[in-house]
Amino acid sequence: xxxxxxxxxxxxxxxxxxxxxxxxxxxxxxxxxxxxxxxxxxxxxxxxxxxxxxxxxxxxxxxxxxxxxxxxxxxxxxxxxxxxxxxxxxxxxxxxxxxxxxxxxxxxxxxxxxxxxxxxxxxxxxxxxxxxxxxxxxxxxxxxxxxxxxxxxxxxxxxxxxxxxxxxxxxxxxxxxxxxxxxxxxxxxxxxxxxxxxxxxxxxxxxxxxxxxxxxxxxxxxxxxxxxxxxxxxxxxxxxxxxxxxxxxxxxxxxxxxxxxxxxxxxxxxxxxxxxxxxxxxxxxxxxxxxxxxxxxxxxxxxxxxxxxxxxxxxxxxxxxxxxxxxxxxxxxxxxxxxxxxxxxxxxxxxxxxxxxxxxxxxxxxxxxxxxxxxxxxxxxxxxxxxxxxxxxxxxxxxxxxx
Ligand SMILES: *Cc1c(COP(=O)(O)O)cnc(C)c1O
Numbered sequence: 001x002x003x004x005x006x007x008x009x010x011x012x013x014x015x016x017x018x019x020x021x022x023x024x025x026x027x028x029x030x031x032x033x034x035x036x037x038x039x040x041x042x043x044x045x046x047x048x049x050x051x052x053x054x055x056x057x058x059x060x061x062x063x064x065x066x067x068x069x070x071x072x073x074x075x076x077x078x079x080x081x082x083x084x085x086x087x088x089x090x091x092x093x094x095x096x097x098x099x100x101x102x103x104x105x106x107x108x109x110x111x112x113x114x115x116x117x118x119x120x121x122x123x124x125x126x127x128x129x130x131x132x133x134x135x136x137x138x139x140x141x142x143x144x145x146x147x148x149x150x151x152x153x154x155x156x157x158x159x160x161x162x163x164x165x166x167x168x169x170x171x172x173x174x175x176x177x178x179x180x181x182x183x184x185x186x187x188x189x190x191x192x193x194x195x196x197x198x199x200x201x202x203x204x205x206x207x208x209x210x211x212x213x214x215x216x217x218x219x220x221x222x223x224x225x226x227x228x229x230x231x232x233x234x235x236x237x238x239x240x241x242x243x244x245x246x247x248x249x250x251x252x253x254x255x256x257x258x259x260x261x262x263x264x265x266x267x268x269x270x271x272x273x274x275x276x277x278x279x280x281x282x283x284x285x286x287x288x289x290x291x292x293x294x295x296x297x298x299x300x301x302x303x304x305x306x307x308x309x310x311x312x313x314x315x316x317x318x319x320x321x322x323x324x325x326x327x328x329x330x331x332x333x334x335x336x337x338x339x340x341x342x343x344x345x346x347x348x349x350x351x352x353x354x355x356x357x358x359x360x361x362x363x364x365x366x367x368x369x370x371x372x373x374x375x376x377x378x379x380x381x382x383x384x385x386x387x388x389x390x391x392x393x394x395x396x397x398x399x400x401x402x403x
C-alpha cells in the first residue's frame with residue numbers, strides 16, 4: 001500500500017482553491033464514525049453531503065465492490081453490462097420509471113434531464129417550446145446548464161454567457177407559476193425539498209398545482225431528487241410521500257452509497273426522444289458503480305430502514321430542541337427524514353460556518369445549507385447512540401461559539 005506524506009497544508013499548495021476544507025484530514029470511517037490523521041474520532045452528521053446513506057464502509061457495499069472489482073471494471077456503452085441492467089431493472093420496478101439513463105453525478109443526471117426535456121418538446125411540438133422554469137434558491141449542480149437552471153445567481157457569476165430560455169420563480173408560489181407558465185414551457189424543474197437552498201420543503205398544494213399546470217401546458221415535470229432520493233426523506237423517493245408523480249426524476253448522491261453514480265429516470269414515452277446517438281457518457285452505467293448502487297438501493301428500500309429514518313428524525317428534533325432551550329440559537333428546525341435544517345436566529349445569520357468549524361473541533365462533522373442554516377444529512381442507519389453523542393458535541397460547539 002502507498003504511504004501518503006500529505007497534510008492539510010498540501011491542499012493549499014497543490015489544489016485549485018475552489019474548496020476550503022476543514023483543518024483535519026479524515027483517513028478512515030466505519031458506520032457513522034470517522035478518524036483523522038491524528039487518530040481523533042468524529043461522529044458524522046454530514047454523510048459526505050447526503051451520500052453515505054449506509055454509513056462508511058458498510059460490509060455489504062464493501063463486498064459488492066470487492067466482488068465486482070475481481071470481475072469487470074469498465075466497458076463503455078458500446079457493450080451492455082449485467083450490473084447496469086440489473087440496477088435499471090430494480091429502479092424501474094420500484095419507481096414510476098420505465099426507462100433509465102446512467103451517468104456519474106447529480107449534475108450529469110440533471111444535464112440529461114434538461115436536454116431530454118428540450119428534445120422531447122422539440123420532437124413533439126417544435127423548437128419554440130424550449131423554456132425551462134425553475135425556482136429561486138434551487139440547486140441543480142455546477143455545470144453551466146445546471147448553474148443556469150439553479151436558482152442561486154452567485155453560482156453563475158463570471159461565467160456568462162449562460163444558456164438562455166430559463167426563468168426562475170419563487171418556490172411555493174403557485175400564482176407566480178400560473179402567470180409564467182405557457183405553451184412554450186418544456187419543463188418545470190424542482191427539488192421536492194430544496195437542500196442546498198436551506199432545507200425548504202414544497203407544500204403539498206404547491207406540488208399538486210405544479211403538476212396540474214404542467215399537464216395543462218404539456219410541460220414535463222422534472223424532480224431533482226439528487227439529495228432527497230434513496231431513502232433520505234423516509235420514502236424511497238420523496239415524490240412517493242406526495243400525491244404527484246414526475247415525468248423525469250434525477251438521482252445520485254445516496255444512490256451509490258459513496259460510489260459515484262447518477263441516474264435519470266423517466267417514462268417510455270419521454271425516453272423515446274433520447275434516440276440512438278442523442279446523448280451519452282463514457283463511464284455512465286459502469287459495472288463497478290452499478291454493482292454497488294444495486295446493493296445500496298436494495299438495502300435501503302427496506303421498511304425497517306425507511307421507518308428508521310422517520311424515527312431518527314424525531315430524535316434529531318428532540319435533541320436539537322434541548323440545545324435550543326439552553327442557548328436559543330435556532331429560529332426553526334425543518335426538513336424531512338434525515339434531511340434536517342436548523343436555521344439560526346437572526347443575530348447568528350451568516351455565521352453557519354463558525355458552527356461547522358467549532359463542531360469539527362468537538363468531534364462532529366456537520367454541514368451548512370447556505371450561510372444561515374446548519375444541515376444534517378447523516379447515514380440513514382446511524383445508531384441512536386451516535387445521534388446522542390453527536391448532539392453532545394454540537395452542544396459543546398454551540399456553547400463555545402456563543403460564549
Ligand atoms: C448535490 C446536488 C446536485 C449536484 O450533484 P453532483 O453529484 O454534485 O453533481 C444536484 N441537485 C441537487 C438537489 C443536489 O443536492
